[in-house]
Amino acid sequence: MKFRKKPVVIEAAQWTGTADSYREVLGFVGDRAAFNGEKNPPTWEITTLEGVMTANQGDWIIRGVKGELYPCKPDIFEATYEAAEQTT
Numbered sequence: 001m002k003f004r005k006k007p008v009v010i011e012a013a014q015w016t017g018t019a020d021s022y023r024e025v026l027g028f029v030g031d032r033a034a035f036n037g038e039k040n041p042p043t044w045e046i047t048t049l050e051g052v053m054t055a056n057q058g059d060w061i062i063r064g065v066k067g068e069l070y071p072c073k074p075d076i077f078e079a080t081y082e083a084a085e086q087t088t
Contacts (some may be wrong), residue, residue, distance in 0.1 A: 009084045010062050012077070017041055023058040025061060032069055046071055053088070 013028040015021055022035070025044060033046040033055075044055040048070045055061050055071035061074050072080075 008065055010058045010064065010081065011079070012062045012072075013074075014060045014074075015044055015055050015057060026062070029061060029069060044071075 011028070013021075013025045015025050021054075025033075026035070029044065029046065033044045034043055036043045036054075041057045042051065043057070046053050046055055046061060046069050049068050050070075053071050058074050060072045060074065062070055062075045064070065
């Protein structure tokens, strides 16, 4: 059998390593992730449904359909998601 993924609009923020990116990601994840500035380059440690996962520089942090957070590599993100129209 074959299945198609249901179209779902998600929210995401990309960790690029810049100060602007830091502020954006911090606002996006709130207290459900911790910045690890001791690593070089710095990372985000994200509490996911499967445990703590690391978002490296360039990774996207996605908020799923139930509000859960998880990191996603840029190539997988680009293959899976496309920009959606903003709704208010």
